Amino acid sequence: MQVSVLKETAPGERRVALVPETVAKLRAAGLDVVIETGAGEGAWFTDDSYADAGATVGSRADALAAEVVLMVGKPDQAAVAAFRPGQVIIGLLAPLTDPDLAAGLAAAGVTALSLDMIPRTLPRAQPMDALSSQANIAGYKAAVLAAAEYGRFFPLLITAAGTARPARVLVLGTGVAGLQAIGTARRLGALVSAYDVRPETRTEAESVGATFIELSSVGPASGAGGYARDLSEDERMAQQQELAGHIARHDIIITTAQVPGRRPPVLVTDDALKAMAAGSVIVDMGASELGGNVAGSVPGEKVVTESGVTIIGASGLASSMAAAASSMYARNISALLLYLVKDGALALDGEDELQAGVIITADGAIVHPALSPAHENPAAGDPAAGDTASQGPTA
Numbered sequence: 599m600q601v602s603v604l605k606e607t608a609p610g611e612r613r614v615a616l617v618p619e620t621v622a623k624l625r626a627a628g629l630d631v632v633i634e635t636g637a638g639e640g641a642w643f644t645d646d647s648y649a650d651a652g653a654t655v656g657s658r659a660d661a662l663a664a665e666v667v668l669m670v671g672k673p674d675q676a677a678v679a680a681f682r683p684g685q686v687i688i689g690l691l692a693p694l695t696d697p698d699l700a701a702g703l704a705a706a707g708v709t710a711l712s713l714d715m716i717p718r719t720l721p722r723a724q725p726m727d728a729l730s731s732q733a734n735i736a737g738y739k740a741a742v743l744a745a746a747e748y749g750r751f752f753p754l755l756i757t758a759a760g761t762a763r764p765a766r767v768l769v770l771g772t773g774v775a776g777l778q779a780i781g782t783a784r785r786l787g788a789l790v791s792a793y794d795v796r797p798e799t800r801t802e803a804e805s806v807g808a809t810f811i812e813l814s815s816v817g818p819a820s821g822a823g824g825y826a827r828d829l830s831e832d833e834r835m836a837q838q839q840e841l842a843g844h845i846a847r848h849d850i851i852i853t854t855a856q857v858p859g860r861r862p863p864v865l866v867t868d869d870a871l872k873a874m875a876a877g878s879v880i881v882d883m884g885a886s887e888l889g890g891n892v893a894g895s896v897p898g899e900k901v902v903t904e905s906g907v908t909i910i911g912a913s914g915l916a917s918s919m920a921a922a923a924s925s926m927y928a929r930n931i932s933a934l935l936l937y938l939v940k941d942g943a944l945a946l947d948g949e950d951e952l953q954a955g956v957i958i959t960a961d962g963a964i965v966h967p968a969l970s971p972a973h974e975n976p977a978a979g980d981p982a983a984g985d986t987a988s989q990g991p992t993a
């Protein structure tokens with residue numbers, strides 16, 4: 599069976615779906631691997647390194663023709679047009695927020711597997727959890743970015759020239775990315791506080807060194823599948839107001855809050871920004887074209903407010919560490935692929951809970967229950983939740 603890797607075409611995307619180490623593993627399992635020329639260059643993996651690992655390096659047409667086509671992000675329109683019925687494609691396809699792509703893949707007769715739909719709580723799915731691997735990297739990079747931007751020290755420093763107090767960091771949203779941001783900021787020596795609407799995250803945040811903040815104005819908001827639910831308008835306003843006082847007492851804010859298929863909730867309002875000290879830094883990991891967790895943040899840009907607060911609209915953080923992100927992603931996607939292969943061929947089984955979770959199209963139709971019109975799709979009813987909304991942590 600031939601498996602291929604496409605070169606990513608989304609602007610700024612530097613990751614690649616397989617790295618040489620994982621090519622060797624797939625070859626050992628009897629699979630032929632075709633890598634599109636230059637697919638790994640954004641992550642510093644050369645064509646030669648793939649060839650040395652046993653892959654064939656070929657054209658885009660060669661890669662598009664394989665039985666199984668691997669990618670990181672969504673395929674572009676030209677790729678979808680080139681797919682043929684019966685092909686299998688695997689990537690982070692974001693079907694909840696981009697149902698048009700899912701419909702296009704179904705119309706093309708492709709069997710599409712979306713790694714961001716993997717049932718994350720199944721123990722056997724852990725090695726395939728690309729949302730977690732990419733969120734981990736993004737959380738680490740968010741803390742490092744904040745430290746680089748901040749004009750003072752993170753740790754307590756006692757020197758002959760005086761004492762520098764440690765930075766006070768507040769992490770909003772303590773999922774996978776938030777926990778890694780907490781741990782990284784702690785390792786850099788900052789004093790770290792954290793808040794999440796899911797109270798069960800408290801012990802996790804404390805275990806990596808944060809002081810957990812509880813708000814009296816908002817109750818628990820745990821939703822299905824370990825995610826947060828969308829807050830009501832009243833809850834949102836109460837949360838924003840109470841958070842503002844905490845935000846003003848911190849030097850660095852890292853926001854990671856997401857609700858699957860929804861616009862990222864605004865946690866830092868204009869008023870909260872005005873109450874922060876000049877020189878404070880915010881890294882908004884929720885930043886997307888739909889807005890973000892911070893008023894006025896712009897994805898991919900650094901904005902300095904009139905009152906001197908720097909807001910980094912931090913989309914694409916995992917891609918900015920492309921070598922690490924690709925290595926982890928490659929292990930995730932290879933683990934899924936090897937799970938699906940029996941005797942050198944794909945053996946898909948819709949009865950298997952893990953597979954039923956990731957298969958979104960098959961035999962010319964959308965087959966995932968979360969995408970059926972009857973299902974209450976969280977993206978439906980929110981016309982703003984278009985194709986740029988993240989389904990999970992900003993990757």
Ligand code: NAD
Nearest residue numbers: 718719771772773774794795796824826855856863990991
């Ligand atoms: P996510 O990216 O969907 O959201 C990030 C965080 O933002 C979440 O903790 C969420 O509660 C929080 N949030 C959302 N709205 C908020 C608001 N208004 N105010 C404050 N915080 C808000 O989350 P994630 O990192 O993908 O993790 C989601 C869940 O999946 C977690 O429960 C995580 O533990 C779980 N998970 C489980 C496994 C496993 O069982 N092996 C693996 C990975 C993740």
